[in-house]
Amino acid sequence: MSYTFPFDLNQPSEEDIEWQTHEETNDHHKKRAKLSCDSKMQLLMWLLNNQIEGKLKHGEIQEVANLFNVTRRTINTIWSTARRKKTTSQPYNISIKGHNSGRKRIQVQPNVITKISMRECIRDLELQLKVSSTTTNIMIKRGLIKPHTNPLHPALKEANLFQRVEWVLNLLMGDTPTIIRQYNPMYNFVHIDEKWFYLSKKSQRVYLERNEKGKYMTTKSSKFIPKVMFTAAVARPRFNAENECTFDGKICIFPFTYQEPAKRASKYRAKGTFVTKIVESVGKKKTRNMLINDIIPAIMQKWPITEGHNIIYIQQDNARTHICQDDPEWQQVHHKGTLHSFWCNNHQTVQI
Incomplete structure (x- = not known):
């Protein structure tokens, strides 16, 4: 049994054809591009070359309009303006008039x-x-509003300012006015500083595999996370004639920790196993032991041998836990007679 249909499903209906025809008739003309100064000059020169006694032939306006893709009204405006300027002996301005559109810019004093x-x-x-x-x-x-960050500067007194200027002047080398302008290159200075670090963070972002589970982190209190202090010692790096680094200046980084045997057994360790614990309060005694027992041996081990016997200055800040050169225990290390002499000072220079 065969069926016949009064219409073809693959062909558009009459309503669709009527709607498309209606849309095509309502299309707007494309906006014509504005004439540039060069195009305007070429158009005017074309009109001047084809005019005869100030008049154009029939159909030349339409011809030049098609040539430059503009309307007849634009050609008439340019030609009439040029004739009027010529009559009054005034120069013809071919610059484009910019039209201000939109709301006015908001002005703030x-x-x-x-x-x-x-x-x-x-x-x-x-x-x-x-x-x-x-x-x-x-x-x-x-640039009408400028972002600015206000740093917090130290409140220095006159004595502090004089002390800083004196320390800078002591770095000048030479006795004559021609040589005294050069500063000490500070190759024999070791800078020491401390920094606190939290053992863990409240939240930590990591990237896992699709089927991997994240680590379950626990702590007794998220407001009191233990901290550990590290002290670092660095010096100025050295380079040879081929610009190769012979000494990178990275001497050491030491944490303020200690080891003690475990008091009781657990599933992680047996009783008596040495465990590492952090020093919660760092005082002058701890910093002195760190400087004498850890930092000085590290400097002696990594310092370039080619420089021979010299005085190494340890540069520190004004922390109260730092020792000075006149510290009794430090003086015993200072007078041991090693290969280098060490000098220790707070915010100045310390000889080792």
């Missing part, structure tokens, strides 16, 4: 910004200036 007390974030500026966040960001990009 500089003294208004300086009078605002709370300026720590963009939201404060929005509320005080009564503008949107987009306008505020645009003003920052234009």
Whole structure:
């Protein structure tokens, strides 16, 4: 049994054809590009070359309009303006007139910004200036508003300032005015500093395999995470004539830890196994032992042998736990008569 249908499913319906025809008739013309100064000059020269006694032949306006892809009205405007300027003996300006469109730019006076007390974030500026966040960001990009970070500087007294200037002047080399302008290259200086680090973080981001499970982290209190202090010693690196590094200046990094035997057994270790624990309070005694027993031997081991016997200055900051050159236990190490002489000083120079 065969069936016949009054229409073809593969052909569009009459309604679709009528709708497409309706859309095609309502298409707008494409916007023509504006004439540039060069195109405007070429168009005017074409008109001047083809004119006869100030008049154009029939059909030349349409011809030049098709040639430059503009309307007849544009050609008439240019030609009539050129004839009018010629009659009054005035120069013809071919520059393009820019048309201002859109709303006016929001203007903010500089003294208004300086009078605002709370300026720590963009939201404060929005509320005080009564503008949107987009306008505020645009003003920052234009340079009308300048982001600035206020660092916290130390409150130095006159004695501190004189001490700093004196320390800098002591680094000058030479006795004559021509040589005294050169500074000590500080190849025999070792800089020491400490830093606290948390043993763990409240949250840690890692990347796992698709079927891998994340580590389950626990702690007794997330507000009191144990910290450990590290001390580092660095010096100025050395390079040979071929610009090869012969000494990188990285001497050592030591943690303030100690070992003691475990008091009781557990599933992780047996009783009496030595475990590493952190020093929770670092005082002058701890820093002295670290300097004498760990840092000085590391300097002696890694210091370049080619420099021979010299004085090595240990540079420290003004922490209260640091020792000075006149420390009694430090003086015993200083007078041992090793290959190098060490000098220790707080924010100045310390001889080892």
